[in-house]
Amino acid sequence: MAEPSKVIHIRNVGHEISENDLLQLVQPFGVVTKLVMLRAKNQALLQMHDLNSAVNVLQYYTSVQPSVRGRNVYIQFSSHQELTTTDTPGWKSDQDSQPNRILLVTIHHMLYPITVEVLHQVFSPYGYVEKIVTFQKSAGFQALIQYQSRQSALQAKSSLQGRNIYDGCCQLDIQFSNLNELQVNYNNERSRDFTNPSLPTEQRGRSSQPGYGDAGSLYALQASGARVAFAQVSTMVVFVLAGFVLCFI
Secondary structure, eight states: OOOOOSEEEEEOOOTTOOHHHHHHHHGGGOOEEEEEEEGGGTEEEEEESSHHHHHHHHHHHHHSOOEETTEEOEEEEOSOSSOOTTTSTTOOOGGGOOOOSEEEEEEESOOSOOOHHHHHHHHGGGSOEEEEEEEEETTEEEEEEEESSHHHHHHHHHHHTTOEEETTEEEEEEEEOSOSOOOOOOOSSSEEETTOTTOOOOOTTSOSOTTTOOOOSOOOOOOTTOOBSSOOTTOOEEEEETTEEEEEO
């Protein structure tokens, strides 16, 4: 057996197994800081936040055969002590940011308007969303999503990175923010504190979040009938939000 390491090597990872499936396998033992899917080899590398968490994973699955979607997977310590971009081609370093409960989301190819309600429906399946702030920057339309826990943020990032909100557009580019807490002054279409529903709405002509940027007037396009491209499996729920339809299949 390899020397104990924060990095766990998982074998027999079929193409039907997602990053989120592997996170659910180990998340009871601690926070996962990095995860790389080696699809060509049917393998994955997963780095826990500390060595003790990784040891607990291995100790548990020594006596219990781990199974994901009906397939047995095999877990051992990796020969790597840390995952780096050199060790794992294609792994994105998130600019060396550490996982926390706040995500910075940039939306590319934005053909339809994205509101707080849309973002909440997209991100809330992965955990309790406390606050959302949207704003316009040089990189494009961005949002800060604050979860109640780091693990929820990590699951959301792993599952949603690179996905489209609508078919063929509104692609999500997700990083961990370096902020510790979001400040929300108003509850409206550009910002929302779900822990404090009594906040006032924004006064006309004033920016709701000057510290993060002014979203301003976004798009006048109507997105009626646009179809959300990613899904909750085996369920269809239709949400009518701000005059357009979200379909989670």
